[in-house]
Amino acid sequence: MKVVITGGTGFIGRMLARRLVARGELTAPSGNLETIDEIVLFDAVAPAHSIDGLDDRVRIVTGDIADCDLVRSLIDRDDVSVFHLASVVSGGGERDFDLALKVNLTGALNVFGACRARSGRPRVVFASSLAVFGGAAMPRVVGDTTKQTPQTTYGATKAIGELLINDYTRKGFFDGRAARLPTIIIRPGRPNLAASSFASGVFREPLAGRTCLLPVSLSTRMPVLGYRTAVEGFIALHEADGAALGDDRAVNFPSLSVTVEEMIAALRRVAGNRPLGDITPAPDPAIEAIVATWPVETEWTRAAALGLPVDADVDGIVRAYIEDFVDEQD
Template sequence: MAKHIDLFWSCGMKVLITGGAGFLGLTLARKLCEKSYLSLGQDPQQVIDCIVLNDTVIPQTRPEGIDERVSFVAGDIAERETVGKLVDRDDIVIFHLASIVSAGGEADFDLAIRVNLTGTLNILEAARARAGAPRVVFASSTAVFGGQAMPDMVSDLTKQTSQTTYGMTKTIGELLINDYSRKGFIDGRSARLPHIIVRPGRPNAAASSFCSGVFREPLKGEDFAVPVPPQTLLPLLGYRNCVQSFIHLAELPADVLGDDRAVFLRNQGHTVHQMIETLKGVAKRNGLVLGKISMSHDPVIAKIIQGWPSQIDSARAERMGFPADTDLDRVVQDFIDDFMPS
C-alpha cells in the first residue's frame, strides 16, 4: 500500500516524479517549485498546482526548497495498483526517473527486470488509461550502447547493443516510449543521460558513482580511491543543466522530436586525470584542503565503464536548444555553492 504524507489539494496540472526522493528527483522538484509552470502545446504557462514525488523510501521531513504544493508517496512502481493511484488525473506530466542502476542491475537481474521493465510498463499503461495522451519524460542512459562494434563516437543514430542488464532495460524503455507515442497513447520522450555530476550524499550502486565521488569525497576532506585508470574518458553533465534538460525535453513540441523520441543530452568529455586537476584548481580557489585521491583498479567497475561510450555526439540536442555546461570548473563550483557549508 502507498503511504502518503502532506498531501496537497488536487487542481490545475499535476506533475509526477518517480524516483522522486533521489537527488535528481528532488532537484527537479525544487526547480519546478521555483518555475511554477510548464509550457505545453497551446498553453505557454500551464500552472503546476500539484507535484507528487514517488519513491520506495520517502523523507520524514520536508526537504529544503520543497514547498507545500509537493507531496511524497512511498510505493513500488512494480505494483500496478500503486501506479494507478499515482497517475490519477488526465492533466498530468510524468518524469519517470525511478530505476535499478547499473551495478545494482548486474547484481540482481530479477530486481532490475521488476523495477525497470514492469515498473515502466505500469507507468505507461496508467498514462495510456488517461485521456489526452499525457506527456511522459523517461530517464534513459548511455548504457543503451556497448559491444565490440560500438564506434568511438556514438550519437542518437548509433545501434543499441547494451552489455548490461540496466542498459538493456533502458533500451526497451526507449522503444516503449517510441511506440506508445506512435500509437497516440502518450506523448513520450526519452533523455539519454551522460554521467551526471556532482551528486551529494552517499555513493549509490551505479558503476559511474565514482564520477561524483572523485569530487565529493575529497572536497569533504575524505580520501577517495578511483576504480578506473586516469586516462579514462567520460562524458559528463552537471546536475543543474541535467534538470533544466528534463524540463526542456518536457516542453519541446512533439513535431520537433519526430518519430525518434530519444535524445542524448549535451555533455563534455573529460578524462579522470582532467577531473582531478580541475578539482585541485577549484579547491585551491576556495581555500579547501582535499582528501587524498588514489588509484585502485576495480575490474568489475572498469569493465562496465569500458563497455559504455566515452564520446557522445549531442549535436541533435544542441539544435533543439538544450542547455550545456560552460566548463567543468563551473560544475564543481556549483556543487560547492549548493551543498557545502561556508
C-alpha cells in the same frame, strides 16, 4: 496541472522538484502553459530528512513501482505530466537481474499504462542512459542514431524503455520523450550502486576532507553532465515541440568528454585553496569492466537543435556543487 516524478526522492528528482516549484508552470496536455498545483514525488523509500525548497504543493508517496494499482492511483488526473526517473542503476542491475527487470521494465510498463489510461496525451519524460550503447562495434563517438548493443542489464532495460516510448507515442497513447543521459555529476551524499559513482566521488570525497578510493585509471574517459544542466535539460525536453522530435523520441543529452585526470585537475583549479582529501588508486575489476563497455564521447546535434542547455566546462560544475552543497553547510 499535476506533475508526478518517479524516483522523486533521489538526487535529481529532488532537484527537479525544487526547480518546478520555482518555475510554477509547464505545458500541459492541452498544449498550453498551465500552473502546477500538485507535485508527487514517488519513490521506494522516504527521504531521511525533509527536502528544502518545496512547498505544500508537493507530497511524497512511498511504495513499489511494480504495484500497478498504486501507480495508477498517482497518475489520476488528465492534466498530468510524468518524469519517469525511477530505476535500478548499472551496478545494482548486474548484481540483481530480477530486481532490475521488476523495477526498470515492469515499473516502466505500469507508468506508461497509467499515462495511456488518461484522456488526452500526457507528456512523459523517460530517463534513459548512454548505457544503451556498447558492444565490440560501438564507435568512439556515439550519436542519436548509433546502433544500440547494451552490455549491461541496466542498459538493456533502458533501450527497451526507449522503444516503448517511441511506440506508445506512435500509437497516440501519450507524448513521450527519452532523455539519454551521460554520467551526471556531482552527486552529494553517500555513493550509490551505479558503476559511475566514482565520477562524483572524485570531487565529493576530497571536498569533504575524505579519501576517495578511485576504482578506475586516471586515463578513463567518459561523457559527463552537470546536475544543474541535467535538471534544466529535463524541463527543456518536456517543453520541446513534439513535432520537432519526430518518430525517434530519444535525445542524447549534451555532455563533456573528460578523463578522470582532467576531472581531478578541475577540482584542484577550483578548490585548490581548500583542504582536500586524498585520491587513492584502488582498482576494482568489476567497475572497470562495466565502464569499459561505455562510449567515451557523444554527438548531440538533436539536443542542440532543440535548445537543450550545455555545460561550459567541468570547472563550472565544481563551482556549482561547492555553492549548493559545500559552502551551504559551512
